[in-house]
Amino acid sequence: MDTRMAEKAACVASSSGSNPLLSRVLIVDDHPFFLFGLTAILEQENLVEEVICVASVADAVEDLRQHPQTSLILLDLTLQGEAGLSLFAELGGLGVPVPVVVISSREDETSVRAARSAGAVGFLPKSADRHSLVRMMRRVSSGQLFYPSLQMPAHMPESLTPRQLEVLVLLAEGLPNKRICQVLNLTEHTVKTHLKAIFAHLDAHNRTECVAQARALGLI
Incomplete structure (x- = not known):
């Protein structure tokens, strides 16, 4: 089996309990240990009914073609051999308005601003704790932005038109x-x-x- 597809298969999960916050979350990241931990928290907190993990933009696009009803995408900035933000252009081509939150080990303001300018609804560093993840999920699921570390002028637009x-x-x-x-x-x-x-x-x-x-x- 292809390594990327193996990672995808290994990360498919369904949360137990009633009324999860979101029905389906797609995680785009190529770090298996991080994926395992993130998926476990999403399950334990009953935040998601179904979690799918892929390791590349191409696999994400393939998944979204089959599942345009996906509730949320959690996207790493740096994937193996490609920039995670390239997914935004693909989303535009697909015509799939799925909200995206960037989760990255890069925490500098330039990276946060890049995510926001690309159209991400939130940014969460990989160093964040469980509470921050839960807070982010609850906020973006209600249609709000999540950029707690970014100090922005009040007049700044949500993104460039x-x-x-x-x-x-x-x-x-x-x-x-x-x-x-x-x-x-x-x-x-x-x-x-x-x-x-x-x-x-x-x-x-x-x-x-x-x-x-x-x-x-x-x-x-």
Whole structure:
């Protein structure tokens, strides 16, 4: 049996008891011992009816094609040979609006911001305790965000909009505002508004800093 599929098979579990918090959670991670511990807690706390584990983005996409009703994805940032955040682009292509929480051994603010900018509804470091995991699961299951370690300005948007990402890409290509207006068929005022929101989101003070931060976060 393929190693990745073996890990997936080994992690399929059903929780006992009544009324679990979520019906189905997909964990995307390639560390077997961590998967075993995480699955055990989810079961013991009666948080999930069914837990499925896969070790790659490709396996996650395959699983989601068959189970689009998945309640939540728990995603590692760094998988073997690929970036975990690449799953967000795949989700967009599948048209499957499953919320994602990043669970990672990387706890720096840049990684947390990258997860948030990509569209994750939460971020939990692997060093977090059981109580934090339970609190995260309960919060995101009720439709709330979970970013306890990230200090963000009150005016920061939840994530960049598709239009703001388009403006950001053109900004990174060195286009001036007037040219961005022409390419996107927007007024100059609208472009300036988008740029202001992008700068605030990335905590940047000028165009150069904005592009550098966006690249560091993997947005462009």
